[in-house]
Amino acid sequence: xxxxxxxxxxxxxxxxxxxxxxxxxxxxxxxxxxxxxxxxxxxxxxxxxxxxxxxxxxxxxxxxxxxxxxxxxxxxxxxxxxxxxxxxxxxxxxxxxxxxxxxxxxxxxxxxxxxxxxxxxxxxxxxxxxxxxxxxxxxxxxxxxxxxxxxxxxxxxxxxxxxxxxxxxxxxxxxxxxxxxxxxxxxxxxxxxxxxxxxxxxxxxxxxxxxxxxxxxxxxxxxxxxxxxxxxxxxxxxxxxxxxxxxxxxxxxxxxxxxxxxxxxxxxxxxxxxxxxxxxxxxxxxxxxxxxxxxxxxxxxxxxxxxxxxxxxxxxxxxxxxxxxxxxxxxxxxxxxxxxxxxxxxxxxxxxxxxxxxxxxxxxxxxxxxxxxxxxxxxxxx
Numbered sequence: 001x002x003x004x005x006x007x008x009x010x011x012x013x014x015x016x017x018x019x020x021x022x023x024x025x026x027x028x029x030x031x032x033x034x035x036x037x038x039x040x041x042x043x044x045x046x047x048x049x050x051x052x053x054x055x056x057x058x059x060x061x062x063x064x065x066x067x068x069x070x071x072x073x074x075x076x077x078x079x080x081x082x083x084x085x086x087x088x089x090x091x092x093x094x095x096x097x098x099x100x101x102x103x104x105x106x107x108x109x110x111x112x113x114x115x116x117x118x119x120x121x122x123x124x125x126x127x128x129x130x131x132x133x134x135x136x137x138x139x140x141x142x143x144x145x146x147x148x149x150x151x152x153x154x155x156x157x158x159x160x161x162x163x164x165x166x167x168x169x170x171x172x173x174x175x176x177x178x179x180x181x182x183x184x185x186x187x188x189x190x191x192x193x194x195x196x197x198x199x200x201x202x203x204x205x206x207x208x209x210x211x212x213x214x215x216x217x218x219x220x221x222x223x224x225x226x227x228x229x230x231x232x233x234x235x236x237x238x239x240x241x242x243x244x245x246x247x248x249x250x251x252x253x254x255x256x257x258x259x260x261x262x263x264x265x266x267x268x269x270x271x272x273x274x275x276x277x278x279x280x281x282x283x284x285x286x287x288x289x290x291x292x293x294x295x296x297x298x299x300x301x302x303x304x305x306x307x308x309x310x311x312x313x314x315x316x317x318x319x320x321x322x323x324x325x326x327x328x329x330x331x332x333x334x335x336x337x338x339x340x341x342x343x344x345x346x347x348x349x350x351x352x353x354x355x356x357x358x359x360x361x362x363x364x365x366x367x368x369x370x371x372x373x374x375x376x377x378x379x380x381x382x
Contacts, residue, residue: 054235060123191292209328220368221345289318
């Protein structure tokens with residue numbers, strides 16, 4: 001994944017975001033503006049909402065694309081584009097359109113308590129604080145997409161969590177195959193296959209793949225966290241017993257497929273010291289790991305992505321990274337991997353729907369949502 005258009009500076013990106021968010025909010029009628037703009041960042045309720053995020057087909061909070069005019073939709077997508085390298089932006093666009101494919105795959109009948117259950121218009125935008133003030137941020141999300149940005153002091157203070165998922169992970173085209181997350185999946189598999197038997201054994205966290213990412217949609221992640229079950233990944237109680245039973249059934253099928261019990265989940269709890277250390281990798285394997293890491297950190301504004309690529313070039317930084325794997329190594333087998341390191345958590349799983357439903361997330365355990373910068377700013381202000 002490359003950082004095309006890499007001439008943009010951080011100041012230019014922030015200025016562009018500010019202009020777009022301000023224009024979008026100014027174009028909304030009062031009712032929609034109330035949904036889209038939560039201006040009081042000092043309010044505990046606003047801060048609680050800012051760090052609440054989802055990747056399930058639930059209300060992500062804000063105003064939905066389908067309720068906006070074509071011009072307003074364009075402003076939202078321009079805002080999203082400003083927070084991503086071009087390849088990452090293209091991937092997000094594909095994931096939005098993939099809702100139409102999933103709708104067909106499920107026989108057009110899954111509704112999630114709304115008129116259309118799989119709806120490429122049900123992606124929401126919400127702005128926190130006032131664009132252009134010292135600290136403000138915004139969020140864009142819907143099924144399988146979550147982009148979170150905080151601007152503070154004119155800098156991009158937080159760009160994680162960033163979640164991208166694909167269901168189906170692979171779909172036939174007229175010629176070829178559509179596989180939006182095949183890049184990071186293939187890179188990780190290639191890296192694992194390059195390991196010696198002893199190294200592979202060290203990287204192996206579990207012989208069977210867990211059914212979802214372990215960090216879930218927690219506002220903050222910590223060592224010892226275990227996988228969240230599907231019932232906890234929605235905004236509040238599901239609307240009615242039918243949908244609650246549907247989620248219970250999906251979770252039950254996923255757990256049965258993984259074969260996991262409480263002990264297995266305990267063994268897969270987040271542990272920054274588990275897995276194979278990058279310091280033990282050969283030069284060519286380290287290059288593969290760098291490219292795999294960039295596949296995630298490129299899901300950010302161009303100057304941030306470029307800074308991360310420079311960071312991984314530092315051997316003393318890469319040496320602190322660890323790779324863990326669970327499940328099979330052959331294509332089509334359920335599998336999971338994670339990469340941990342200083343201020344780094346990457347997770348990828350492709351297990352559900354016969355290993356044709358992928359989730360991936362990039363997080364900064366210390367600075368998700370820019371919480372480290374915001375805490376320092378508030379401490380200095382008081």
